[in-house]
Amino acid sequence: MPRRNSQEPGVVTGEENVYMNAQQAPSTVEELDDILTTPPANLVSDLAAIDGDLMVVGSAGKMGPTLAILAQRALAAAGSDRQVIAVSRFSDAAARERLEAAGVRTVPADREDPAAIAALPEAANIVYMLGMKFGTTGREYLTWATNSYVAGRVAERFPDSRFTVFSSGNIYPLRPLALGGASEDVAPDPVGEYAQSCLARERMFEYAAHRHGTRVSIFRLNYAIDLRYGVLHDIASQVHAGEAVDVTMGDVNVIWQGDANTIALRTLSHAAAPPSVFNVTGPETISTRWLVHEFAARFGVEPKVTGEEAGTALLSNSARAFGTFGYPSMPLATMIDWVASWIAAGGPALGKPTHFQEREGQF
Secondary structure (H helix, E strand, O other): OOOEOOOOOOOEOOOOOOOOOOOOOOOOHHHHHHHHOOOEHHHHHHHHOOOOOEEEEOOOOOOHHHHHHHHHHHHHHOOOOOOEEEEEOOOOHHHHHHHHHOOOEEEEOOOOOHHHHHOOOOOOEEEEOOOOOOOOOOOHHHHHHHHHHHHHHHHHHOOOOEEEEEEEHHHOOOEEHHHOOEOOOOOOOOOHHHHHHHHHHHHHHHHHHHHHOOEEEEEEEOOEEOOOOOHHHHHHHHHHOOOOEEOOOOEEOOEEHHHHHHHHHHHHHHOEOOOEEEEEOOOOOEEHHHHHHHHHHHHOOOOOEEOOOOOEEOOEOOHHHHHHHOOOOOOHHHHHHHHHHHHHOOOOOOOOOOOOOOOOOOO
8 A cells, every 4th residue: 555644644745656665456446446545745735725615527437536535635634624526417326425425525417407507616626527538429419519518618607717627638649659749739630529529628718718817727638547447457458358459559658547636636736827738648658569468477378469550659748747746656567567466356347448549539
């Protein structure tokens, strides 16, 4: 488990890599969630320095529950009585109960109902996570409505709030490996309607920043993982099952969900008009073929691949984020070990593959 600061119970120290001291991978969802929601000291100090409650819009997805609980624990560690408010449809009652048990206030709201958006409580700080990716093909209209139209309505509803807006590295073009990942200075060139609608979501908040002075941080993420989902889980599951892994998308970026959520919350302090933009992923450009061999060695099976590396990949350069917030605390080697251990033990999965191999933008 992560080392804890004896002066601040429930807070991991920021002086060293807190995961390097872990003796073994978490073996239960409860252990995993405790790791994902234990706030580092730098997050506690950052949230302590901003005023007002914090609302998480779209809080019931893969990352939303742990982000909301992480924020609530950080505020508690700072000695603050400010509130974290989680907004979602909450079709899963268990997700709502879990948030409330952690001290998070929940507000059910239908994103398609203008009256529900109008009735949302005031919040000085908003992490906007609402989005749709899978099921885009054949329902493009719903993807655009969710990712751009609703985003514009929320931005209009809260012109004076400070926002962190989740976006995607998919808004960048595929990159030749010799050029490395796209920096924030690379012009967006999204492939497919999902990625196009993600850029539209950014533009809605950019419009609010220019029209109302709304302070915004754009958070371009790819790809977050924990042990139940993500690129590493996808590859490891195929290797463990004896299946061949497609290596056409020859290289990937990944970042631990706990690190991604921490950075997302810390970007609130950097919201600005015009918006600040941060690419957020891990520092490595990771060979897909290498990952297959790493997992095969851990499982004691023969590595199997199909296809050939295309020479371009969806990659991001996160140097700006690292310069602002420091490097992620979870090393790639630990992520690989933990994912392998989780899958070998039959740990639960979310059943939400990333489709990271998709090169034509069809989700």
